[in-house]
Amino acid sequence: MKNDGFLLPSAPNFRDLGGHRTKEGRTVRDGLLFRSDALHSVSEQDLPTYQGLGIRQLIDLRTHHERDRLPDLVPEGAEYAAVGVQNAEAAGANFVETLADPERARAMFSDGAAERFMFNVYRELVSDAEALEGYRDLVERAAKGPTSLVFHCSAGKDRTGWGAALLLTLLGVEREAVTEDYLTSNERQANTDFWMRELSRHSGLPWEDVQPMTRVRADYLDTAYTHIEELYGSFDNYVVNGLKLSGGTIESLKQRMLA
Structure with a gap:
């Protein structure tokens, strides 16, 4: 995959999913599918670039807690x-509230609990009803809605990371390349480090207790794929029986996104 650098330095995990090669030798088109961290922070300096990308759909994967606290800057003419x-309302879903309560934060995230929490997050992303419905919606919007499209969460690494892995896998990109794209988020966490360090200080948790939640790891992503095998038997069965995506939707996605 090409290295497009930092398209938006104020949203450092904003990047194009184009350029990946598929198993069949096709290429994911540039400029149609973007992934990002939160989009409330786009600076005045980055605004012309952001507005000039032709984004027509912005899909916000955050919870209402996050959306209400930090509303997105939506590009002109884009559907939100x-x-x-x-x-x-799940435990740990509202990070700010959880880490603002030192006793609750220590109970949830200290002594290796943060790592266990992250593994559980990835299992939930492929099994919980909200996740199945939401990721089906993401794929259908990518396949049938106006493009270009950007989808994001707060750090752009976990919820967005699985969304990108799902879309690239559906498009036929090799697992190794999917994981490489996923791990690229680690180079783009300046914003996350800033606010997580602030939350860590307020919670009284040592940084080493919080750190597992600030980076992506191959074994986190592997947990999602392994849980799919455990629950559905195969990725294809997950797509059909879990996400309930039609063959027509997958074909539309490929026709739109692949050159």
């Missing part, structure tokens, strides 16, 4: 859709 993929 809140598409939740996580139970907003």
